[in-house]
Amino acid sequence: MTTTPVTLDAGQARARLHELTVIDVRTPGEYASGHLPGALNIPLDRIRSALPEIRHAAGRGDVLMVCASGARSERACGLLAEEGIRTATLTGGTGAWAGAGHDLHRPAACDTRAGWSMERQVRFTAGTVVLLGLLLGLLVHPAFQILSAGIAGGLVFSALTDTCGMAAVLGKLPHNRPRPADLAATLAALRRG
Missing domain, CATH: 3.40.250.10 (Rhodanese-like domain)
Structure with a gap:
């Protein structure tokens, strides 16, 4: 019960x-x-x-x-x-x-x-990957912008489901274990x- x-x-x-x-x-x-x-x-x-x-x-x-x-x-x-x-x-x-x-x-x-709180770790990681995708897309090849799109999609999914896959992954890092x-x-x- x-x-x-x-x-x-x-x-x-x-x-x-x-x-x-x-x-x-x-x-x-x-x-x-x-x-x-x-x-x-x-x-x-x-x-x-x-x-x-x-x-x-x-x-x-x-x-x-x-x-x-x-x-x-x-x-x-x-x-x-x-x-x-x-x-x-x-x-x-x-x-x-x-x-x-x-x-x-x-x-x-x-x-x-x-x-850092998990929320702060997620914001930092998401922002870093988005910036990296945009920079690599400009400097190396436009296909790298897929990184930024993937993070954006993940954030939308996270908001809709009230879950966070990135937090689950970050939670497995040594400083969070x-x-x-x-x-x-x-x-x-x-x-x-």
Whole structure:
């Protein structure tokens, strides 16, 4: 049986933060760039492997799923609902949280270089490929403009389907991949409560 995820806005989440288990489903790089206080990082592509621990946490109290804008956390809530685990999502994600004036925490062990959000990585990569396609089309051969057209088509498809293939590919890069020890520590923290 599936359940419908509950949504909390930034104010509601802040008022209940002390009683929530917060799971940030962004990449480790995004998580390191700033997350809700006390949030644990389980990237969206690792949610299924963490089902027993999330179920355990949900048995103790409410679980709030968080991402940058709310789209990935809604997807995580859907995956968990298929497993009968009721969760909530933060409307607008960490962007709305920070926009409401609430602090984002950064791991103490992180270097001073801030990680880029996945949205920023996608914009940078798409823009770079479009410019490269246009330049190569002018300087080398017009056929290179197909690169720019391909990115434009991908962006339209991404908007229509609310998915992002480029983000999925970028999420597999080393700086966006979870370290096994980090996920193991997160899962242990969920089991302890």
